[in-house]
Amino acid sequence: MHTQKNKIIAVVVVACCLILVILNSRTISSPARIRLSEKTSPVLKAYNAAVTTVRRFLPFASLREENAHLKGRIELLQQKIVEYRLIADENNRLKDIVRFRKSIPFSTIPAQVIGRDPTNWANSIIIDKGYNQGIRPNRAVISTAGLVGRVLEVGMNSSKILLITDPNSKVGVMIHRNRQGGILTGRPDGTCKMIYIALDSDAARGDKVITAGYGTIFPKNIIAGEVMSVGKEPGQLYKYAIVRPTKDLSKLEEVLCIK
Amino acid sequence: MYKINRFHLYVILCAAVLAEVVIVPYFKIYGAKPDIVLICVAFFGMFLGPAAGLEAGLAAGFMRDIFTLDVFWMNAFIFGLAGLMAGMLSSKFYRESRATQIFFVFGLTAFSMCLHYFLSVVMAKSSHLLFGSFFFVTVAPSSFYTAILAVPVFAKFTDAFNLRDYRDIF
Numbered sequence: 001m002h003t004q005k006n007k008i009i010a011v012v013v014v015a016c017c018l019i020l021v022i023l024n025s026r027t028i029s030s031p032a033r034i035r036l037s038e039k040t041s042p043v044l045k046a047y048n049a050a051v052t053t054v055r056r057f058l059p060f061a062s063l064r065e066e067n068a069h070l071k072g073r074i075e076l077l078q079q080k081i082v083e084y085r086l087i088a089d090e091n092n093r094l095k096d097i098v099r100f101r102k103s104i105p106f107s108t109i110p111a112q113v114i115g116r117d118p119t120n121w122a123n124s125i126i127i128d129k130g131y132n133q134g135i136r137p138n139r140a141v142i143s144t145a146g147l148v149g150r151v152l153e154v155g156m157n158s159s160k161i162l163l164i165t166d167p168n169s170k171v172g173v174m175i176h177r178n179r180q181g182g183i184l185t186g187r188p189d190g191t192c193k194m195i196y197i198a199l200d201s202d203a204a205r206g207d208k209v210i211t212a213g214y215g216t217i218f219p220k221n222i223i224a225g226e227v228m229s230v231g232k233e234p235g236q237l238y239k240y241a242i243v244r245p246t247k248d249l250s251k252l253e254e255v256l257c258i259k
Numbered sequence: 260m261y262k263i264n265r266f267h268l269y270v271i272l273c274a275a276v277l278a279e280v281v282i283v284p285y286f287k288i289y290g291a292k293p294d295i296v297l298i299c300v301a302f303f304g305m306f307l308g309p310a311a312g313l314e315a316g317l318a319a320g321f322m323r324d325i326f327t328l329d330v331f332w333m334n335a336f337i338f339g340l341a342g343l344m345a346g347m348l349s350s351k352f353y354r355e356s357r358a359t360q361i362f363f364v365f366g367l368t369a370f371s372m373c374l375h376y377f378l379s380v381v382m383a384k385s386s387h388l389l390f391g392s393f394f395f396v397t398v399a400p401s402s403f404y405t406a407i408l409a410v411p412v413f414a415k416f417t418d419a420f421n422l423r424d425y426r427d428i429f
Contacts, residue, residue: 114281115280115281115326116280116281116284117284117326117327117328118276118279118280118283118323118327119323119327119329119334119375120291120292120294120372120375120397120401121329121372121375121379121397122327122328122329124327124328126280126326152328153328160328162328167379167387168328168379185387187388187392187397188388188393188396188397189289189290189291189396189397190287190290193387193388195387233389250284250285251284
């Protein structure tokens with residue numbers, strides 16, 4: 001009885017398959033399949049997007065270590081670029097100094113600035129050359145841009161330079177254009193004041209101020225600065241001019257000491 | 260409880276003087292630079308008393324005298340006096356107040372620079388520099404710069420050395 005029933009089921013299944021095979025023609029089955037496919041396409045799209053996203057992120061996970069390594073290398077290289085730029089700047093400055101040394105008629109000793117005056121009153125610098133390297137007191141100090149000051153105190157391997165911007169500094173100067181003389185003194189704000197300019201002087205803004213060569217310390221014709229303004233203090237018989245040094249003396253790094 | 264002692268005081272002063280010689284000139288604004296040594300001296304005077312202020316001032320001034328071209332001992336004298344004044348006057352004010360600190364350091368810096376000017380004029384005969392010009396061009400901006408910088412420095416020191424309720428140990 002039981003085997004009879006199984007046989008009938010088997011025959012029905014085979015018959016159904018046969019019918020389906022017979023019905024599998026383009027006219028009947030294809031439209032149905034397309035409709036079914038369309039119904040499932042959003043699900044497929046969502047699944048595909050999820051898989052794509054996962055596949056996109058999977059390599060990042062594996063590249064994290066390499067990324068960190070490369071970031072480290074970039075930082076190192078950036079640091080090296082900064083170092084090379086500093087070296088290049090220093091190289092350019094030193095080249096300028098060498099070129100300048102060859103172009104001037106004095107024998108000079110190059111020196112590096114290693115310290116600056118800590119007070120707000122005085123303007124002086126400390127250089128890394130002293131008596132052992134040939135530095136002597138009361139010698140002029142210049143830079144590639146112009147006059148810097150004079151040597152005041154000399155140690156065995158370091159010296160102190162009184163800048164022209166120090167209130168105690170006095171340098172005999174003249175205005176290049178009209179050859180009118182005066183005394184250049186310093187001001188604590190980093191500028192200079194040229195005093196004792198004759199009242200009839202036509203000194204004006206932009207005039208170059210050069211050393212006059214009076215005395216034994218400063219050679220003649222070294223540029224000291226440029227006139228910023230000219231004025232007259234009440235009750236004085238002379239004019240004065242505010243002079244800006246050729247270079248910001250608070251940022252000097254290398255100087256030349258005249259022998 | 261972490262408190263300040265002489266070792267800390269001298270280490271801070273040495274560091275401040277060296278910084279003034281090497282680094283601070285790069286922070287000049289229109290010719291004015293902050294006086295960080297005076298900030299330290301004012302701090303020690305205000306928070307540790309007149310004796311500590313005097314000691315710190317003399318030591319810091321002496322160290323500055325080494326690096327400058329001023330008349331030797333002039334800075335020691337001026338800073339010693341400034342430290343002593345800071346210590347003596349600090350009891351008259353609420354020293355934890357930022358406004359007080361700014362006002363106090365401004366006054367102390369201006370006083371020390373003006374004293375420096377008069378002593379320099381007398382001893383080095385730099386009479387061509389008029390006081391009015393010196394005051395407006397250098398004293399006022401430098402004092403202001405120093406006073407502004409004093410607030411974060413004071414806050415850092417009081418926190419680092421736990422000095423909020425500190426009494427004179429010198």
